[in-house]
Amino acid sequence: MQELPEKSPISAVEVLEGHDLFQRFSVNERALLLDSVDVREVFPGEAICREGTPANEWYLLIEGSARVTRTRPDGGQERIAALANGALFGVVGVLESGLRPSTVAALQPGRCLVFPRSLLEGEGRLTLCLGELLCMALNHQLRAVNERLLGMARDADGPEVSRRTYGGWRQPASGG
Numbered sequence: 001m002q003e004l005p006e007k008s009p010i011s012a013v014e015v016l017e018g019h020d021l022f023q024r025f026s027v028n029e030r031a032l033l034l035d036s037v038d039v040r041e042v043f044p045g046e047a048i049c050r051e052g053t054p055a056n057e058w059y060l061l062i063e064g065s066a067r068v069t070r071t072r073p074d075g076g077q078e079r080i081a082a083l084a085n086g087a088l089f090g091v092v093g094v095l096e097s098g099l100r101p102s103t104v105a106a107l108q109p110g111r112c113l114v115f116p117r118s119l120l121e122g123e124g125r126l127t128l129c130l131g132e133l134l135c136m137a138l139n140h141q142l143r144a145v146n147e148r149l150l151g152m153a154r155d156a157d158g159p160e161v162s163r164r165t166y167g168g169w170r171q172p173a174s175g176g
Contacts, residue, residue, distance in 0.1 A: 012039055012113055015062045019086060021133050029126050038114040042066075042106035048090075051103040055093025057116050058134070061085055064110015070102040082107075088137040094120070095134065 016022045016030045025033065039062075042048055048059060051070055061083050068081040068089070080102055083089060093100045094117050119130055 046106045048104045055100050057114050058090035058094045060113040061087045062111050064108040066104050066106050068102050
Protein backbone atom coordinates (compact mmCIF):
# COMPACT_ATOMS: atom_id res chain seq x y z
CA MET A 1 0.00 0.00 0.00
CA GLN A 2 1.26 3.50 -0.82
CA GLU A 3 2.03 5.90 1.98
CA LEU A 4 0.89 9.48 2.10
CA PRO A 5 3.63 12.07 1.75
CA GLU A 6 5.15 13.35 4.97
CA LYS A 7 3.32 16.49 6.03
CA SER A 8 1.26 17.54 8.95
CA PRO A 9 -2.18 16.03 8.42
CA ILE A 10 -5.23 18.22 8.33
CA SER A 11 -7.63 17.20 11.03
CA ALA A 12 -11.39 16.90 10.63
CA VAL A 13 -11.75 19.59 13.31
CA GLU A 14 -9.64 22.05 11.30
CA VAL A 15 -11.67 21.32 8.18
CA LEU A 16 -15.04 21.81 9.83
CA GLU A 17 -13.88 24.99 11.56
CA GLY A 18 -12.28 26.46 8.43
CA HIS A 19 -14.64 25.46 5.61
CA ASP A 20 -17.17 28.11 4.55
CA LEU A 21 -20.00 25.58 4.34
CA PHE A 22 -19.70 24.73 8.05
CA GLN A 23 -19.62 28.28 9.42
CA ARG A 24 -23.33 28.26 10.32
CA PHE A 25 -22.81 25.22 12.58
CA SER A 26 -22.36 25.86 16.29
CA VAL A 27 -19.36 24.44 18.15
CA ASN A 28 -21.65 21.76 19.65
CA GLU A 29 -23.04 20.84 16.22
CA ARG A 30 -19.55 20.52 14.79
CA ALA A 31 -18.63 18.27 17.73
CA LEU A 32 -21.68 16.07 17.00
CA LEU A 33 -20.71 15.96 13.36
CA LEU A 34 -17.14 14.96 14.18
CA ASP A 35 -18.48 11.98 16.11
CA SER A 36 -20.28 10.79 12.97
CA VAL A 37 -17.71 11.33 10.19
CA ASP A 38 -14.68 9.29 9.22
CA VAL A 39 -11.41 10.47 7.68
CA ARG A 40 -10.42 8.31 4.71
CA GLU A 41 -6.99 8.22 3.10
CA VAL A 42 -7.06 7.92 -0.71
CA PHE A 43 -4.39 7.06 -3.24
CA PRO A 44 -3.91 7.88 -6.96
CA GLY A 45 -6.30 5.88 -9.13
CA GLU A 46 -8.40 4.70 -6.18
CA ALA A 47 -12.15 5.07 -6.63
CA ILE A 48 -13.54 7.04 -3.71
CA CYS A 49 -17.05 6.24 -4.91
CA ARG A 50 -18.06 4.21 -7.95
CA GLU A 51 -20.80 4.73 -10.52
CA GLY A 52 -23.73 2.34 -10.05
CA THR A 53 -23.04 1.53 -6.39
CA PRO A 54 -25.42 2.48 -3.55
CA ALA A 55 -24.97 6.07 -2.38
CA ASN A 56 -24.77 5.70 1.39
CA GLU A 57 -22.45 8.62 2.13
CA TRP A 58 -21.15 11.90 0.75
CA TYR A 59 -17.64 13.33 0.93
CA LEU A 60 -15.55 16.42 1.49
CA LEU A 61 -12.09 16.36 -0.12
CA ILE A 62 -9.70 17.82 2.44
CA GLU A 63 -6.37 17.01 0.74
CA GLY A 64 -5.43 15.99 -2.77
CA SER A 65 -7.42 16.13 -5.98
CA ALA A 66 -9.83 13.86 -7.83
CA ARG A 67 -11.58 13.41 -11.16
CA VAL A 68 -15.25 12.69 -11.80
CA THR A 69 -16.17 10.39 -14.68
CA ARG A 70 -19.23 8.53 -15.92
CA THR A 71 -19.85 5.80 -18.44
CA ARG A 72 -21.08 6.92 -21.88
CA PRO A 73 -23.74 4.87 -23.70
CA ASP A 74 -20.98 3.43 -25.92
CA GLY A 75 -19.16 2.11 -22.82
CA GLY A 76 -16.36 4.68 -22.87
CA GLN A 77 -15.58 7.01 -19.97
CA GLU A 78 -16.47 10.70 -20.00
CA ARG A 79 -14.67 13.14 -17.73
CA ILE A 80 -17.18 15.40 -16.00
CA ALA A 81 -15.13 17.45 -13.56
CA ALA A 82 -11.95 17.84 -11.55
CA LEU A 83 -12.14 18.29 -7.78
CA ALA A 84 -9.73 20.10 -5.48
CA ASN A 85 -9.43 20.63 -1.74
CA GLY A 86 -12.71 21.71 -0.21
CA ALA A 87 -14.92 20.01 -2.81
CA LEU A 88 -18.11 18.42 -1.51
CA PHE A 89 -19.22 15.46 -3.67
CA GLY A 90 -21.40 12.38 -3.70
CA VAL A 91 -24.43 14.45 -2.74
CA VAL A 92 -26.79 13.68 -5.64
CA GLY A 93 -26.95 9.93 -5.06
CA VAL A 94 -27.46 10.40 -1.31
CA LEU A 95 -30.32 12.86 -1.79
CA GLU A 96 -31.94 10.61 -4.38
CA SER A 97 -31.45 7.55 -2.13
CA GLY A 98 -30.20 5.76 -5.17
CA LEU A 99 -27.13 4.69 -7.03
CA ARG A 100 -24.07 6.76 -7.77
CA PRO A 101 -24.37 8.61 -11.11
CA SER A 102 -20.58 8.85 -11.51
CA THR A 103 -17.20 7.64 -10.29
CA VAL A 104 -14.83 9.86 -8.32
CA ALA A 105 -11.20 8.71 -8.31
CA ALA A 106 -8.20 10.23 -6.53
CA LEU A 107 -5.54 11.85 -8.70
CA GLN A 108 -3.10 12.40 -5.82
CA PRO A 109 -2.63 10.96 -2.37
CA GLY A 110 -5.06 12.68 -0.05
CA ARG A 111 -7.82 12.52 2.50
CA CYS A 112 -11.54 13.05 2.56
CA LEU A 113 -14.21 13.25 5.22
CA VAL A 114 -16.94 10.64 4.84
CA PHE A 115 -20.45 11.67 5.95
CA PRO A 116 -22.99 8.84 6.38
CA ARG A 117 -26.49 9.24 4.93
CA SER A 118 -27.89 8.59 8.42
CA LEU A 119 -26.93 12.18 9.36
CA LEU A 120 -29.83 13.34 7.16
CA GLU A 121 -32.34 10.99 8.75
CA GLY A 122 -32.44 12.56 12.20
CA GLU A 123 -34.34 15.49 13.59
CA GLY A 124 -33.18 18.77 14.98
CA ARG A 125 -30.93 21.64 14.04
CA LEU A 126 -27.94 19.50 12.97
CA THR A 127 -30.02 17.70 10.33
CA LEU A 128 -31.53 21.00 9.20
CA CYS A 129 -28.08 22.61 8.88
CA LEU A 130 -26.78 19.61 6.91
CA GLY A 131 -29.77 19.82 4.59
CA GLU A 132 -29.07 23.52 4.03
CA LEU A 133 -25.38 22.74 3.46
CA LEU A 134 -26.21 20.18 0.78
CA CYS A 135 -28.67 22.58 -0.88
CA MET A 136 -25.97 25.27 -1.00
CA ALA A 137 -23.47 22.79 -2.45
CA LEU A 138 -25.95 21.69 -5.13
CA ASN A 139 -26.77 25.31 -5.92
CA HIS A 140 -23.06 26.00 -6.42
CA GLN A 141 -22.76 22.98 -8.73
CA LEU A 142 -25.84 24.03 -10.73
CA ARG A 143 -24.46 27.55 -11.17
CA ALA A 144 -21.18 26.12 -12.44
CA VAL A 145 -23.00 23.89 -14.93
CA ASN A 146 -25.15 26.81 -16.04
CA GLU A 147 -22.04 28.92 -16.68
CA ARG A 148 -20.47 26.09 -18.70
CA LEU A 149 -23.63 25.73 -20.77
CA LEU A 150 -23.76 29.47 -21.31
CA GLY A 151 -20.11 29.44 -22.42
CA MET A 152 -20.82 26.60 -24.86
CA ALA A 153 -23.84 28.45 -26.23
CA ARG A 154 -21.77 31.63 -26.67
CA ASP A 155 -19.11 29.66 -28.49
CA ALA A 156 -21.75 28.22 -30.82
CA ASP A 157 -23.99 31.27 -31.27
CA GLY A 158 -21.84 34.28 -30.49
CA PRO A 159 -21.98 36.88 -27.71
CA GLU A 160 -25.65 37.78 -28.28
CA VAL A 161 -26.80 34.65 -26.39
CA SER A 162 -29.20 35.53 -23.60
CA ARG A 163 -28.11 34.80 -20.03
CA ARG A 164 -31.60 33.41 -19.41
CA THR A 165 -31.19 29.67 -19.39
CA TYR A 166 -33.22 26.94 -17.82
CA GLY A 167 -32.01 23.36 -17.77
CA GLY A 168 -29.70 24.04 -20.70
CA TRP A 169 -32.51 25.50 -22.83
CA ARG A 170 -32.01 29.04 -24.08
CA GLN A 171 -35.04 31.26 -24.28
CA PRO A 172 -35.33 32.65 -27.79
CA ALA A 173 -34.44 36.30 -28.18
CA SER A 174 -37.57 38.40 -28.48
CA GLY A 175 -38.21 39.58 -32.00
CA GLY A 176 -38.74 43.18 -32.40
